[in-house]
Amino acid sequence: MYSVYRRKIMASRCMKQAGSAVLLFVALTSAALAHTDVGTISGGFMSGFTHPLFGLDHVVAMVAVGLWGAFLGRPAIWVLPVVFPMVMAFGGALGVMGVPLPGVETGIAVSALVLGLMVTLAIRPPLWVAALLVGAFAIFHGHAHGTELPNAANPLLFSAGFVTATGMLHLMGIAFGELSRWSWGAVAVRAGGAAIALSGLGFLSGWLVA
Amino acid sequence: MANFFLQGLQHPWQLPAHVTVLIGLGLLLGQQSIPQRRSGWWVFVLAITLGLGLTQLPASVWNGNRVLLALAGVTGCLLALRLELPVWFCAVLAGVGGCLIGLDSAPVMIPGMKALKLYSVLAGTAVGDSLSLGLLILLAAPLRTVLDGLMLRILGSWVAASALMVLALLFAPHH
Numbered sequence: 001m002y003s004v005y006r007r008k009i010m011a012s013r014c015m016k017q018a019g020s021a022v023l024l025f026v027a028l029t030s031a032a033l034a035h036t037d038v039g040t041i042s043g044g045f046m047s048g049f050t051h052p053l054f055g056l057d058h059v060v061a062m063v064a065v066g067l068w069g070a071f072l073g074r075p076a077i078w079v080l081p082v083v084f085p086m087v088m089a090f091g092g093a094l095g096v097m098g099v100p101l102p103g104v105e106t107g108i109a110v111s112a113l114v115l116g117l118m119v120t121l122a123i124r125p126p127l128w129v130a131a132l133l134v135g136a137f138a139i140f141h142g143h144a145h146g147t148e149l150p151n152a153a154n155p156l157l158f159s160a161g162f163v164t165a166t167g168m169l170h171l172m173g174i175a176f177g178e179l180s181r182w183s184w185g186a187v188a189v190r191a192g193g194a195a196i197a198l199s200g201l202g203f204l205s206g207w208l209v210a
Numbered sequence: 211m212a213n214f215f216l217q218g219l220q221h222p223w224q225l226p227a228h229v230t231v232l233i234g235l236g237l238l239l240g241q242q243s244i245p246q247r248r249s250g251w252w253v254f255v256l257a258i259t260l261g262l263g264l265t266q267l268p269a270s271v272w273n274g275n276r277v278l279l280a281l282a283g284v285t286g287c288l289l290a291l292r293l294e295l296p297v298w299f300c301a302v303l304a305g306v307g308g309c310l311i312g313l314d315s316a317p318v319m320i321p322g323m324k325a326l327k328l329y330s331v332l333a334g335t336a337v338g339d340s341l342s343l344g345l346l347i348l349l350a351a352p353l354r355t356v357l358d359g360l361m362l363r364i365l366g367s368w369v370a371a372s373a374l375m376v377l378a379l380l381f382a383p384h385h
Binding site for chain 2: 086089
């Protein structure tokens with residue numbers, strides 16, 4: 001009886017050890033593949049993803065786009081976050097091609113100032129005007145990212161990373177902007193817009209460093 | 211043998227261009243009605259099988275990154291526009307996508323590698339790509355009406371933007 005019990009314990013230990021060995025094997029080995037850029041998948045994406053996040057001027061402007069979209073309601077809530085990356089891609093292509101664009105950093109700072117003011121002052125232009133304005137600013141943001149693209153180890157992962165980060169910042173802005181459904185929330189959203197506009201002013205004047 | 215099949219199964223998710231096309235195509239088909247989804251998936255399965263088969267021909271060595279990125283850009287734009295597409299158009303898109311991914315998924319030829327191992331890799335790739343596309347379609351289908359399809363539109367714009375920017379890089383004169 002005792003030996004059967006002991007054998008069961010031994011078998012259970014062996015199974016655990018074998019399981020751990022298999023897990024270790026799976027975790028530490030990788031498949032042999034023909035493509036040389038495979039190893040950079042997470043690194044390439046993460047370097048692109050963090051690119052907009054390290055520039056405070058980019059961050060506030062992206063949040064402002066979502067905030068303004070949510071503030072304007074449907075269909076602006078989806079039109080602005082869709083227009084922005086599409087036009088940003090055009091700006092990025094200009095940067096990649098080496099087409100010079102004067103005042104890129106100034107344009108980015110102005111985008112934070114103007115979009116922040118739009119939210120603060122509760123300005124509701126026609127949809128096409130809002131889309132045009134956001135699209136115009138997206139060119140500056142795209143150009144700034146695009147000039148970095150040729151240096152990336154994997155350009156597609158880098159661009160997917162920074163486009164995703166940009167979109168996440170828009171979604172953060174939309175989520176914050178949704179608070180405007182309540183009266184206290186509308187005040188908070190407009191105060192957020194004012195903070196963004198002030199930071200834009202700070203970047204323009206040099207008080208704040210992006 | 212199973213190891214080679216697993217290698218093929220992982221293959222689609224290790225190539226950024228393939229992942230971008232799969233996401234764009236899967237979400238686009240998921241955004242459409244049931245007939246478009248069904249025909250698109252079946253055509254994709256047939257096309258990827260054809261494409262993988264063609265990699266075994268001596269004259270099929272090519273780099274399809276530009277065409278794949280262009281296709282991803284088109285699917286991303288269509289997603290963002292949220293158009294009701296005809297069945298034949300979805301089938302053509304899925305067919306082109308499947309064939310291109312298949313052609314770009316030629317396995318590494320190791321000297322002395324047995325044919326059965328090679329076919330295991332190819333089968334794994336076909337299954338991996340088809341399952342991935344099916345999964346993406348299933349994930350996208352419930353989102354097509356949520357908030358006027360907001361999530362799918364935004365994801366489409368991300369796919370298009372990423373693909374088009376890298377396409378510009380590939381066409382840049384100094385690249």
